[in-house]
Amino acid sequence: MIDNIETFFAQYQPKPLYVTKEYAVLIPIIEVDGIPHLLYEVRSQHISQPGDTSFPGGRVEPNETVKEAAIRETVEELQIPIESIHVIGEMDYIVQNNRVIHSVLAEIKGIDLLDIIWNEEVEEIYTVPIQYFIDNEPDHYTVLGMMKYPPDFPYDRIPNGKQYNFGKPKSTIPFYNLSDHYLWGFTASLTERLIHLIKENKLFANKKE
Template identity: 50%
Template sequence: MFTDIQKRLAEREPKPLGKQRYFSVLLPIIMVAGVPNLLYEVRSQHISQPGETSFPGGAVEAGETYEAAAIRETMEELNLPFDCIHILGEMDYIVSDQVVIRSFVAELKDVQLEDIVCNEEVEEVFAIPLDYLLTHKPTYYTVSTKLEHPENFPYELIQGGEKYDWKSGHQAIAFYHLENHQLWGYTAGLTARFIELLKLENPIE
């Protein structure tokens, strides 16, 4: 029995508990006037979260790796060939009770910002110089969440009953204050984390 248990555990990849949906995004670095920039999308009006800023990305399909999903979604949304996307590595990722979002950093090779022709999911693209992000920190605003229980919740089955000390949740949401675009939430959080990682090493050349 123990050998069988060991075999089953060895054959699977550990995952977060729950019924999360799996997504992957790409943080694309593009050269603009000889300066490295992070590329962002503005979501079109006929998809979810219309008008919001995001990185290229989407749901991971069955049998697909997170990295392959990030590349595929970027190719589709920005109409780029595979050879233009040079993966530099994987960054930190997001886990919540609803989603898992893995993130990858890539260089867009031989791509001009003004030549990008987006598909119908993207309203426009814009770029922010890394130098700007390295010198302008986001502002964080904390929101709180509170558990609400249904009327038939079985308080009698837990120690303390209705007086049980439930923990409330707190989440810090990042906002970058830009003149012409919005940048907040998961996208801002991934941006801030990427910039933090750059600052941990020697200045980029």
């Protein structure tokens, strides 16, 4: 029995518990006048979180890899040829409640920004120079959540019952200061993480140096 368990776990791939939904976004880098920018979408009024800034992306379908999902969603939303998407690699991902949001970094090549005609899920697109994010950190705001328990919650099965110190969930939300668009939440978090990796590993020449 122990031998079977050892054999199984020798090749087992750990995964987060209770995750029932997986999403993938593409973080697109595109050159504008020879300068690398990050490309963002503004979500249309016909889908959830209208007016928010997001990266192209969506649900990972059964039997689909994270990379495949990110590319498929980008091709659908920006209506660009798949050949123009040069995948650089996967970046870090976000785990919240029962979902995982994966991120794939890619360069959009061989297509001009002005030639992109997006679909009905997108209200508009815009870009921000990577240099802007290197020079400007986001503001951070801490939010405390409230835990709500059902009336039949079995307090009698835990030490101190209702007096148990459950703690309160806490999250930090970044906000970037853009004059004409909203950039916050998950999209800002992934942006901040990318810029942190770029700066930490000196992957981008800072003009101020």
